[in-house]
Amino acid sequence: xxxxxxxxxxxxxxxxxxxxxxxxxxxxxxxxxxxxxxxxxxxxxxxxxxxxxxxxxxxxxxxxxxxxxxxxxxxxxxxxxxxxxxxxxxxxxxxxxxxxxxxxxxxxxxxxxxxxxxxxxxxxxxxxxxxxxxxxxxxxxxxxxxxxxxxxxxxxxxxxxxxxxxxxxxxxxxxxxxxxxxxxxxxxx
Numbered sequence: 001x002x003x004x005x006x007x008x009x010x011x012x013x014x015x016x017x018x019x020x021x022x023x024x025x026x027x028x029x030x031x032x033x034x035x036x037x038x039x040x041x042x043x044x045x046x047x048x049x050x051x052x053x054x055x056x057x058x059x060x061x062x063x064x065x066x067x068x069x070x071x072x073x074x075x076x077x078x079x080x081x082x083x084x085x086x087x088x089x090x091x092x093x094x095x096x097x098x099x100x101x102x103x104x105x106x107x108x109x110x111x112x113x114x115x116x117x118x119x120x121x122x123x124x125x126x127x128x129x130x131x132x133x134x135x136x137x138x139x140x141x142x143x144x145x146x147x148x149x150x151x152x153x154x155x156x157x158x159x160x161x162x163x164x165x166x167x168x169x170x171x172x173x174x175x176x177x178x179x180x181x182x183x184x185x186x187x188x189x
Contacts, residue, residue, distance in 0.1 A: 006079050007041065033177075040091045074106065076176070084122065109137075110127075110137070120141075138173065
């Protein structure tokens, strides 16, 4: 099975790449998934610019076709995301909105980070969006309060509790992706 670890923030000075690299190492060591990191900053999707509704699957732009192939090939996702003003980062919402059928029957876990809430308020908003796309958000999550786990240079300092939450999320992703496999096989694009 293929897991895409999606780095959701695109702004300068973001912490997503470091948090994503930490989670990717755990996912590779877990051994169940073929793991690929997808950085929305590198992908460079513009603000939604497709003339037709995503449910048609008729994409006018090559960047959308590339994104469609990436999402379609994955069996599961882990979104590495901060929250911005209690909400989903705009680049993640935009990336979700570009597609429709490609997301169906795939589990999604959240590796969130931020101040007081560790990004969990943004995750709650994003869960509403992904369920509309027929994805299955996990209850198990990794929530990283940055004041506790990032030093002054922005380096992540995980401990056993944080590492344990990553293992729990990966176990749950593997079980859920396996259980949803027959639905993905029969999904119509």
